[in-house]
Structure formats: C-alpha cells, structure tokens
Amino acid sequence: MTTLSSNDALAQRLSDSGLRATPQREVVYDVLLRKRDHPTADEVFARVKSEMPTISLATVYNCLETLTQCNLVRAVNFERGPTRYCPNLAPHGHFHDEQTGATHDIELPPGLLDEVKAVLPPQYEAASVEIIFRGRLPQTGARASRRSLSS
Numbered sequence: 001m002t003t004l005s006s007n008d009a010l011a012q013r014l015s016d017s018g019l020r021a022t023p024q025r026e027v028v029y030d031v032l033l034r035k036r037d038h039p040t041a042d043e044v045f046a047r048v049k050s051e052m053p054t055i056s057l058a059t060v061y062n063c064l065e066t067l068t069q070c071n072l073v074r075a076v077n078f079e080r081g082p083t084r085y086c087p088n089l090a091p092h093g094h095f096h097d098e099q100t101g102a103t104h105d106i107e108l109p110p111g112l113l114d115e116v117k118a119v120l121p122p123q124y125e126a127a128s129v130e131i132i133f134r135g136r137l138p139q140t141g142a143r144a145s146r147r148s149l150s151s
C-alpha cells in the first residue's frame with residue numbers, strides 16, 4: 001500500500017522515466033483516477049476541457065501516451081473500438097458489456113496470470129497477458145432476465 005497522493009505518485013513515475021509532471025499530465029491523470037469507467041481519449045478530452053479549457057485533443061493524446069508508457073495507465077483495446085484507458089494498476093481482467101459498451105474491472109485471484117502464462121511453451125515469453133470477458137450483465141428491474149454470463 002502506498003501513502004503517496006496521486007500527484008506524488010505521478011511525479012515520481014514520470015521522473016523515473018525522465019519526464020516532468022506538467023499541469024496537463026496531472027489533470028489528465030486526475031480525470032482518469034476520478035471516474036474509472038475506462039474512457040476513450042475523446043471522453044478524457046471532454047472531461048479535461050471543463051477544467052482546462054485551453055487544452056487540445058492532441059495534448060490529451062500525448063499525455064495519455066506518456067502515462068501509458070510510464071505504466072501509470074493501461075491502454076485497453078477491444079476489437080472495433082477506440083482505445084480505452086484504465087488507471088487500475090493491480091492485475092485485473094476486464095468485462096466488456098456488449099449491450100451497454102461499459103467496461104468493468106474484474107479482480108483476478110493472485111497467481112492466476114502466472115498460471116495462464118505457464119501454459120506457454122518454454123521458448124515463448126509473454127510480456128503481458130490480457131483477460132477480457134465479453135458478454136452482458138443480467139438486466140436489473142422489472143423484466144430481469146436470468147441469462148447467465150456465459151462467454
């Protein structure tokens with residue numbers, strides 16, 4: 001567990017990579033931390049703009065790329081969709097709700113990713129493993145369907 005505030009963590013990670021914490025990088029990171037719904041770059045831009053009206057989309061893209069390179073943020077890709085950004089650094093999978101387009105973090109049991117990597121033939125070395133579930137959540141409300149989360 002870290003006791004650093006998000007901005008200290010940001011400044012530390014950036015300086016580890018030889019970069020400075022700029023106000024733009026801080027506000028982009030802050031926006032990602034505040035609402036963890038895996039926004040696209042366009043969505044991040046819209047949120048950042050309300051706090052920093054002069055920021056450009058190109059700057060937001062640059063910030064997102066920097067944060068991803070520093071491993072403060074994960075870029076998540078689903079086929080046919082724009083890249084989404086996730087500030088959750090704990091190993092986790094994603095559940096992509098095909099009905100609403102929402103993406104949820106799924107906590108993984110410790111060691112699961114190592115077990116998954118272990119099925120690789122010895123000559124292969126995985127830099128990363130992504131676990132993405134696709135499906136739908138049961139409907140809530142009066143007409144709740146009992147469909148299971150099969151994939």
Ligand SMILES: [Zn+2]
Nearest residue numbers: 086088094105
């Ligand atoms: Zn995530």
